[in-house]
């Protein structure tokens with residue numbers, strides 16, 4: 001790593017989330033010197049079909065990259081790292097976008113991670129009970145790539161499947177676009193494509209599910225060269241990509257990470273000394289990184305493989321090299337809060353009032369809750385309003401995509417107070433979902449003492465406090481709010497050779513900011529609400545059984 005007197009080295013981190021692309025210029029201490037973001041397009045041509053455009057996303061990357069390096073001596077930029085959602089990008093044999101829709105719109109060449117079109121395909125894959133399923137929590141998710149590939153083969157054979165030359169996870173598409181290297185990151189292949197870090201591809205799985213053509217091609221369409229995240233790719237940034245991004249040609253470009261995993265790297269390695277945290281002096285395996293954006297991902301690592309039913313993994317070396325990873329998740333969290341708030345009758349009034357005060361709607365709602373709570377703790381406002389948050393199925397630990405959302409305790413009034421309390425109950429439901437995931441991980445062998453939160457929702461103090469109160473665990477927030485971008489920059493820093501390992505880079509570049517402790521005095525109340533939370537899903541299953549019966 002460069003010493004104190006040497007000129008500063010900079011890395012560019014690029015994070016492609018569901019709703020926007022973010023870039024940052026980060027130095028070797030993990031400090032963000034510049035930040036830019038740019039929204040990206042999403043299409044929902046049918047219910048549960050979600051599509052994006054790889055060209056639109058690359059164009060957004062170019063806009064934000066140029067912004068963050070403005071006025072900087074380009075010679076000091078040493079590396080570039082990408083992370084992105086685990087969406088499926090489809091290109092033809094000449095690397096041109098191919099449509100993933102019956103309309104034949106080739107702009108829309110990405111099936112997004114949250115797309116649930118491949119329900120029938122994933123059922124059939126799960127019915128095989130193939131041994132690779134052991135490594136995705138026992139049940140493959142409809143959000144992974146195998147069911148989506150099978151859907152393309154069964155539904156768009158001539159227009160897409162037969163013409164396809166390359167199926168990329170979005171993070172790998174970006175590193176290919178920057179370097180021309182088609183090698184895939186171990187992270188994406190292990191987490192979403194059933195690849196094993198130890199044994200490679202399992203031919204029998206692909207043959208059994210009806211995708212034997214991928215094997216015949218020696219996996220050239222889905223990746224037969226695999227590199228660990230942070231490894232330097234080819235000869236670095238190509239002249240063409242350098243021009244697009246406004247960066248120097250030849251700088252190191254890293255094998256990439258899925259966004260949640262980059263968030264994990266950005267927060268989990270921080271030095272916690274002096275903050276009064278139980279995880280000080282405990283191994284890093286006692287920390288759970290929770291990356292909360294459109295969805296939430298719960299990343300826990302272990303020295304030995306831990307099989308947690310309904311929780312993805314164990315994945316070897318998919319996030320921190322040498323460690324196994326379990327990934328719990330909630331498919332919609334930020335998206336659910338937005339859905340509840342924006343769909344309420346009092347939303348126009350909320351928007352007008354928040355705008356008049358120059359606040360975000362969330363900041364306004366938080367202060368409104370403070371106003372109506374009177375002397376009681378804010379969380380007690382939902383004593384008779386309860387939410388089950390699986391409006392897009394349950395990712396973990398129930399791994400049941402048929403589950404739906406539930407709200408109990410509605411009244412006839414629809415004013416701002418009702419909206420604020422419904423918003424609070426939704427935030428709490430998401431935190432109860434996290435508690436359920438932690439309990440599943442702990443009963444399988446994890447021992448979690450501290451949460452490390454990042455992502456857009458970690459900017460919401462109510463969301464953070466509810467996670468602390470409801471899980472009973474302290475929550476660490478990073479010094480850099482955009483810590484997913486620190487994770488992406490860690491990759492660029494490793495690829496540049498300035499750090500010897502991902503572990504060294506993440507320990508030096510992630511820093512503790514604020515710590516939020518649980519209000520233990522409220523525990524009894526939340527324990528009771530948790531009992532109701534568990535009853536909600538039990539009842540939902542009973543309703544389904546009644547309706548299925550004769």
Ligand SMILES: Nc1ncnc2c1ncn2[C@@H]1O[C@H](COP(=O)(O)OP(=O)(O)O)[C@@H](O)[C@H]1O
Nearest residue numbers: 017018019293294334335362455456457459460
């Ligand atoms: N300042 C904020 N305060 C409260 N919530 C926020 C704030 N900014 C973003 N969010 C929430 O975070 C979510 C988006 O998080 P983000 O990490 O940007 O998403 P993604 O990575 O999926 O694009 C939004 O759905 C919104 O609910």
Ligand SMILES: O=C(CO)[C@H](O)[C@H](O)COP(=O)(O)O
Nearest residue numbers: 017018085086260293294295
């Ligand atoms: O499954 C994933 C990670 O493994 C998805 O990429 C992730 O959940 C989407 O991220 P975000 O909600 O931040 O857009």
